[in-house]
Amino acid sequence: MPFCFDCSSLQSISEESDYFSALGISSEFDVDPDLLEEKFQHIASELHPDFYLNSNPQEKRLSERASTLLNQAYDSLKDPFKRADYLMSLKCKNVKWNDRVIPPTFLQEMFTLQEELDEMLENQDQQGLLKMREVLENRFQDLESGLLPSFRMLDSVEEPETVLEKLQMDLNAERYLRRLLDRIKIEETT
Template identity: 30%
Template sequence: MFNNSNYFVLFQLPLTLPIDMVKLNTQYQQLQRQFHPDNFALVPDHEKALILQKSATINFAYKTLKDPLKAAEYRVSLENIDVDAEHDTIRDSDFLVEQFELREMLDEIENRHDWSALDKFYDEIIQRNKDTYGTLLRAMEQSDWQTSKTIIYRLRYLARLIEQIELLQEKQFDL
C-alpha cells in the first residue's frame, strides 16, 4: 500500500524523533525496489507517470526524514504548525543577541586566521546544536508544538553558523 500523505506512514515509522535510521534505510530500499521505474517499462504511459511520481515522493520523503532538522520541521508541520512562516521570527532577544555575538566571534577568528580557535569554536557550536536538539526532542515528546517551532528556528540559526564554520575550515587550506 502506498501512502504519500505522511512520510512516517510511508516508511512505516513511529511518529517520533529521532528517526530510526536503520529502519528508514531498510524501508527506503524496499520501496525503491518496489516502485523503481524500470520495473514498469511495459505499462501504459499514464501509469508510468504515476510510478515516477511515487518514486519522486519516496526520494523526497527519504531525504526529509534522513535529515534531523528537516524531519523535525516535517513532524511539527503534521500538527498544522507552519514552520516556514516568513513573518515568524524568534522573539527571544537574548537568543538573538547571543547569535550576534557568536557571529562576531566567528568574524574575529576568521580575521586572525586562528584555525585552532576555529576548531574549538566549531566543537562548541556542535555541542550547542546537540543540546538544542535534545531540548527539541523533549518538547516534542510533550506535544509542545509551539515550543518545538521556536526551537526549530534556533536550530536553523545554529545550522547556518555550522555551515559558515565548515566553509571557513575548508578555506583555511586555500590560504
C-alpha cells in the same frame, strides 16, 4: 505507501499522502534510524523509475512521482530537525508560526558568535574556528536532544501551545546554528 508488496504494484498517490505513510512508519517524532533506512531501501527497490522503462506512460509517471515522494520523505525524516519541522507542519496545519522568534538571550549570543566568527575568518584563525565549531556542534546536540522530550510532552498535555512555541523556537535556533556551522565548514574546505 506508494507500493503494495502483497500485489506487487504501484499505488496511486493522493494529495494527502504524508512522508510517514510513504515509508510505512507511524507519524511520531521517535523514529528508529535503522528501520527508516530499511523501509526506504525496501520500497525504493520496487519504485525506481528504471524498473518501469517499458511500462505504459501512466505507470512511468506514477513511478516517478512515487520515487520523488519516497526520496523527499526519507530526506526529511532521517534528519531530526527536518523531521520535527515536518511533524509540526502536520500537527499544526492551521497555525501560522513565526519562523523568526527565538529567545532574546540566544539571539544576543548568536550576534556575538557571528562577530567572533567574522573576526576569525578575517584573521584565518584555524584554532579559533575549531573551538567555535565544537561549541556550535555541542549547542546543536543540546537542541537535538531536547526534541524528543518536547514531542512526548506535546502528546500528553491538554494545552499544547506552550510546547509548540518552544519547539518552534528550537527549530528557529537550529537554523541560526546551522548557518554558522556552514560558514565554518565552507572555510575548512577552502
